[in-house]
Amino acid sequence: MAAEDSRKKPILISGAGLGSLLLAQALRRAGLPFIIYERDASLKFRGQGYRLRMSALGLDAIESVLTPEDWKRFWDTCGKTGGSGFAALNAITGEDITQPPPEKSQKMVEQERKGGPLDLESRDGKIVGIARGEMRELFMRGCEDQIHWSHNVTGYEILDSGVRAIFSDGSKSEEGEMLIGGEGIYSKVAKQVSGGKLKTYDTGARGIHGQAPTTAFSKLGEGVWRAVDDSRGEGNKVFIITNVRPNDMDDPNVNFGWTMGAQPGVIEPPNGDYAIIGKTAADMAKSLVKDWHPRLKPLFDSMSEADAAFWKITCSTPWGVPEWTNEPRVTVIGDAAHSMTPAGGNGANTAVRDSALLGKLIVDAGGFAKGITDKYEKEMRVYGSEAVGQSYGMAKTQFGIDITENSPTV
Incomplete structure (x- = not known):
């Protein structure tokens, strides 16, 4: 790891979820200072959710961020299951109701190249998965001392040459170069930076x-x-x-x-x-x-x-990640930017793509530079909107849901 430049103000990260921690790994590897603020009291404070299926694009993003040693540790922890799709059963009769795979049109092939959910197979002819808790622990390695637990970020203030996070008790963080909101579907940073345009239904x-x-x-x-x-x-x-x-x-x-x-x-x-x-x-x-x-x-x-x-x-809004007036020092990643249903398994894979993209932009610039968040948001909106749209389309069939502009938000 490169030596950390103590003269620089830190990059502030809200939330210690998968996307935030992978972003922190990119900064750590480059020797850029960062601080993570997490509302929970510890890693074990609440359940870590279901096992995640990793797509080819998600795995590529993770591999691009981690050191070779950390990547090997991650890859060895992943489970590899044979097959290229779901085997379906009638839960009452036990009957196999698996549908044969459709013949792929050129459009379907293009969707898969963009990370679409049409084929579960992602590497080496296997379906690759890992428990969320295991993935979070792996991404946290080496970042433990930079995580401030029990710090619930509820907003921020822009300064002449930096930004401060504001916590639920009214206190404020030290001044940072940037603030990255990665605190999930209830993100207050997302609501503030987007002027309320980012919504989760x-x-x-x-x-x-x-x-x-x-x-x-x-x-x-x-x-x-x-x-x-x-x-x-x-x-x-x-x-x-x-x-x-x-x-x-x-x-x-x-x-x-x-x-x-x-x-x-x-x-x-x-x-x-x-x-x-x-x-x-x-x-x-x-x-x-x-x-x-x-x-x-x-x-x-x-x-x-x-x-x-x-x-x-x-x-999130199924018809696309909305546009908002860019704030050069503040942006959002993961579920804070594009929450998805579990259909298609795109949520975590899209979050790590955010981390890899934004992390590279920050590292290449050596820290904050004007235009970083704008460039990131423009690219993220394209693949993020595709992923949300795919997830919502599948969920309409699986869950019978229907979102309109008048649907309740969280």
């Missing part, structure tokens, strides 16, 4: 994350599985997605994760409280699958109840 669809020992997945076998239950009638579909990796399949000390999704109105936590985790979420999942096929029931009968968690399915 509540689709009404809901889900539950869970995990169980690998032995519970033995009747499925290796593959990326999607089980669908439409027995409740139109508008009440429930489904799960899980990735069964071959290397860990016989180790009862390893858990595989699954994620359940449902159309609006099917899953609602008590009092709308999405902070509730554990048995309450586990019991709701079990009640929804009580009539499911024996191939699938062990995933829930053997689940780790303490790790179950609700999740709210959100999406």
Whole structure:
């Protein structure tokens, strides 16, 4: 790592999620000072979500940022599952309902080249995945001392030659060269810098994350599985997605994760409280699958109840990342700029593309320079809008959602 230039003001980063941490790795590798402000009290403060599928573009972005040693550590941690798409099951009968892959038109081929969700295969003929928590820990390596926990950024102020973050208690950060908002769908930095144009809509669809020992997945076998239950009638579909990796399949000390999704109105936590985790979420999942096929029931009968968690399915403006008046010292990355539904698996992959792009621009300039955030935002809007549009289009079919300008926001 290059020696850090202590004379420079730091780059301020709001949020310690995947995109923020990968950006920090780019700055760390170049010896540029940075500070991360995270609202949570620690890495273990809340659940880390479901396993992420990495696309070719996402992997390329990560590899371009990390040192060769860190990249090898990341790649070795990833699971590699055979196959090039979902194997689908009827959740009630256990029947294989996998559709044969469509013949690819030239348009579909071009979509895949842009990182479209048409093919899950991403490297070496494998579907590559990694748990969000593992990925976050890997990206945090070497940055631990620069993370200020329990600092909730609620805004910022522009100074003559820098910027300060403003925290929820009214205090302010030290002066930085730039502020990068990477604090997710509730980002106050995003709302301020965009003048309210960046919005995240509540689709009404809901889900539950869970995990169980690998032995519970033995009747499925290796593959990326999607089980669908439409027995409740139109508008009440429930489904799960899980990735069964071959290397860990016989180790009862390893858990595989699954994620359940449902159309609006099917899953609602008590009092709308999405902070509730554990048995309450586990019991709701079990009640929804009580009539499911024996191939699938062990995933829930053997689940780790303490790790179950609700999740709210959100999406940014489906018709494209909006334009706003550029602020040279402030911009946003990841879900703060373009939140996506889980359909297509584009969210994390697009976030790391943001980090790689913005990080390169900052590193090449040796820190802040006029035009960096403008150049980043123009390029990000193109691929970010494509990714959100793809995700929303798939989610309309899977979740039965429909977003308009009058839909509720989070």
